Amino acid sequence: MNASGKSPAQYGGLDLFRIPAALLVVAVHTGPLLTVSSQANYLITDILARLAVPFFLAVSGFFLASGVQKGWRGLRRFCCKVLLLYGISILVYLPLMARNGYFRGCTPLSLAADLVFNGPFYHLWYFPAAVLGAVIVFLLLRRLGERGTLAVCGLLYLVGLLGDSYYGLSAVLAPLSAFYGLLFSCFDYTRNGLFLAPLFLLLGVLLREHPPRLAGRQYCALLCGGLALLMAEGELVAQLGSARHDSMYLALPLCIWPLMRLLCSVKLNSFSAIRTASTAVYVLHPLCIVAVRGGAKALGLLSQDGFLLGSSLLHYLAVATASLLAALPFALWRQRRGRVQSSPPALRARAEIDRSALAHNIGRLTKLLPSGCELMAVVKANAYGHGDVLTARVCMENGVKAFAVATLAEGIRLRRAGIKGEILILGWTPPEQSRTLARWRLTQAVVGPAYARALNDSGCRVKVHLAIDTGMHRLGFSWDGGDSLLTACGLKRLRVTGLFTHLAFSESLAPDAVRHTQEQLGRFRQAAELVTAAGYGPLALHALSSYGLLNYPPQSGMAYARPGIALYGVLSRPDEQVGTPPDLRPVLSLRAKIARIHALSPGDCAGYDGAFAPSSPARVAAVTIGYADGYPRSLSNGRGRVLIRGKFAPVAGLICMDQLLVDVTGIPEAREGDTVTLIGRDGEQVLTAEEVAQAAGTITNELLSRLGERVTRVLIP
Template identity: 50%
Template sequence: MRREGGSGGLDRFRVLAALLVAANHTSPLLDLSPLADHILTQILARLAVPFFLAVSGCFLLPRAEEQGRRSLLPFCRRVLLLYAGATLLYLPLRLYSGALPGPLGLLRDVVFDGTFYHLWYFPALLLGLALTALAPRRALWYCVPLYLLGLLGDSYFGLTAALPPLRAFYDLLFRCFDQTRNGLFLSPLFLALGERLGRTPPRRGSRFYAAALAGALALLLGEGLLVSFFGLARYSTMYLSLPLALWLLFRLLQTLDLPRRPELGTFALVFYLIHPWAIVAVRGGARLTGTTAFFVEQSLTHFLAVVLLSGLLSALACRALSRRSGQPAAPAAPSRVRCWVEVDGAALQHNLAVLRRRLPEGGKLMAVVKADAYGHGALPVARLCAAEGIDAFAVATVAEGAVLRRGGITGDILVLGRSFPPEFPDAFRHDLILTAADALHARELAAFGRPLRVHAAVDTGMARLGFPAGDLEGLAALFRDPRLRVEGLFTHLCAADGPSEADTAFTRAQLQAFFTRARELRALGIDPGALHVQASAGLLRYPGLPCTYARPGLALYGVGDGALRPVLTLKCRVAAVRDLSPGETAGYGRAFRAERPTRLAVLTAGYADGLPRSLGGRGRVLLHGQSAPLVGRVCMDQALADVTGIPDVCPGDEATLLGPGLPAEEVARAAGTIPNELLSRLGSRVERVYL
């Protein structure tokens, strides 16, 4: 299953990253092989902190881009409080060691080096956020040079030291801080990479990223060994190939099919904070018990003892925190217990291939994902489409477009419906393309004061939105308005699915009117930009039209043509089985009366889940591969199916309400509606599972 956001893998790797930090501070392989320990702690473990930074950038910086930098303030306040608390936690150790600096040294520790050796992460995170939040989408332009400067003061300081001017520059820097792995040089790059990783979906599968990561790790290993061999490093915490390895690791984790486990992030944070105290406790306990030779001098045993103690303390702390907040320690993963939808990514890929064959040469698909992708889940579907090379999407509202942007969709997003002035700032912020619905609307768009992206709608017969087809003057004025970026022209075919000759003639008249307007605009020296007229029915019945885009919605999800495959399957469980004698009734209003010995299955789905109420007595479900009629009235949460002829039906069995063998067209016809309405009305409490 593919989980929305791809964060399940990130949650789990946080724990491994915390273990790598502990390994770096305990050298677990030193007794077995100094070289192996160097590879683990001084090269591979250097991925841990950049990973933490990238996760923060992934979730925080897109918000700063959308809502402004002030949206980061609550997070920064929490980090400051955590940093202050951790400083107090480790103050006894600093007092015991006698390593208390003077006022300037204390300022340097607080701002750059950390008040204890592992606490440098917190000021680095805060300072890095301050730098990257200046321009989150353009931060890489200045974060890369900063990282390279830091690199010359870290793993490649041997080269720097050989050049007196550079050496003098870095000597000056090292008066301000001890290392360049801080909030000025290291953290901004990985925060910026996290922002980019969170804003754009993976475009390859897990096998590709696993193979690429293996290559990047080999490159990192080779670089680290060469740096060590030539004695170039001052601290060896930054490598040239480290950002590449981090990028590929993050992408691989984003493709993993795992449910969210946010509590693991809390566990990893507590583990990171507390493990130095565990090191002290293990060493102190070993001295008191006379087991120093086993628990301290044997490096692997020492590491394992520190990990076990840190893990135990972290688990207890997380349990206490969850009780205090009233939240469960581990939220349940999606379980397919009651009523759920399965979205078949392979079927979506097949449908994309079928629809692409109906395009003209150079034509592209604009995936319509409005109404939560017709009940399929807008963001997961958009990500699947993006992975297949789709770079244009259509939604109905500005809010729907903003959801895609926040989820990392980077292609063009067209808002098909009419937008209103209060929505224009969000549309501009999220780089959405708005529909110019008529001349009045065009004036509102132009009056916004910032250059909104626009496609002009032409009403060729739908009598809904759009400039009248004969209003060439109004269209020309719109395209010439310097206050707008008008990038396309489109219409909607209202009878493309009609079987009659009259419907066909009307559709051809719409097409002629549209293409005539496009030619007339060109004759005036105006480029109409991207042209698109075909929704699903138009693409299936009138393929190959000379347009930039086709806008399939329903067809994308497997409805409307025998060559397409249903993407969605709606399932539920059997809650109970009831036997009725002739004359007994069931359901509200005693709507079902048994005329023979009858066995009914009580299904865990109702009209609140999207099962139309009108299907009672008219629809069917599939149980054990056989058809069972729906009887009685469909209730809000349950329905009844006659399973008299199906043996061995029992509670817990799966029932298929919609999907292969029970297509949306059939179910919609039985309910007296259309597939569009049926799919888009699936309830919000229905779990979505992505295959």
């Protein structure tokens, strides 16, 4: 577990395949079976080994996805890392380039083409291809979305294919021949960042963004089918004799997609050392080829055909071994560096988010829903203080496909983090931000007739849910305002896909509250029937939030229920009675550290205004959390209490902005550095959020949602 709240990345399957992929690249440049069987060698080096580079590109895209979510900054970081490695690799190969006469015929234009497309040394083309391809994918995704980007990248790949394995077919047609002649005057091959890289980088991005839809055995069957097609296509290309270079095949994407899915299903922690080793093998293996051949020649072990003892297989094994040994120091360095970085920092204050408790709550709340109704997880206000991105990701893992937020910024943050499905903004968004709503595929709540017109007049088509005021008198169309409702539904630039209301009295089961709630639900049904009778729909209807779901059985025809506070395993107040007693588990625990312990004598005082002045010897502990972190100042002077080593200790004096004091006189074993639990369990004792909120004179909704950014969210299993 790390301090950001992320569990250790489980992409070990991807990492484990990197070394075989790197060794396949070595095979391409050494021909391991040439002295055994040219046909077998063609099968390995010209067909199967062509999986290696697309695999590396797809893996780059897989990790690029998080950078794409961060915008230009994430793309820049990715490109800078690749370009740095590219620059180092060029420096490594400068002596060989000079020895081979590279600079004798070099012109500024040819150098530029090599740096951008071909690579100045034969295997270094991968690095500029990854950068150029990443920029293309990033720009296309921003402009065209996933489907449009996939179409363009697929088209680029087909263009590259006709200049690669199927070049013979395009060469016989004069227009195509002229077109490719122009291309090849700019660069040597179409297996570059324009044509080959974008498709496989995009596949990696899509793999990261979308959960698998098939079982592992189905992806295995697809991989086997794809490999069979790849083999058949490779044989066809050989028979046609049409290849200018055989790096690109139609079947390659059909192999890479299921291969990546299978490798992602192997849930092992990532191996950063293997990543570094595979990169080092890729970069250094040409040097190892030169070293092996030079050494074998000096020892008289090199045959006339250039192979070690006349065996291409021995030659390959020697180069592969040398490459792995050359990569070993880099792998060890990365492993040591990883150990240092993975050591979790001592956190000043943290909110522990229990993944299993959240998953349990999702399951329990889902069981309350009728057929056809789904959860819309309310993750506004930073998921009630739990961390919106972190919470939404756990919800997605557990089948939740719809989310509700309060603001445009909250919705964008979820989209940038890769959250899919419906994201409904429950609050008001300036109409002039309609293009931003559309760009991020967000659904906007329409809060009234004037707002509907303003949003429609903004010039961009927007997906919306109409808010219906059935008695809350806060936001929405009046439930009996039929003309304004139907007018809004008919506005051309509003794509109305849902109606919703909010219940004002659902927290109570008192007779008057029940009557008001049933009245509101009846009004909502009337408004929905009016709209659907006018021919608008289908519409997603939703009315129940946490207490509505717990106190009133969801009615048929509802598409969503919107649990907020209940999703996080707490109620607003302690000992509340609900119609359906929930078996929910608290998701959040709040903890800090003892920074300092002071011994006080009678007459001493501690804190602002000397508010804590014991009449007998006492010990006070300074705890690393304060009201700026969201811990209420109203808990000062003993109204609040904490847990230390499984025992309760009262808050001493006035709570400060960054620290608070607690009286640990009754806990003599308390030491500096001890963990302090402000919400949650410590040993046999528990401090509930409901109890803390009540002591602070508020409700859990406010207490939790006010936890500040300085409190690090940490996801625990």
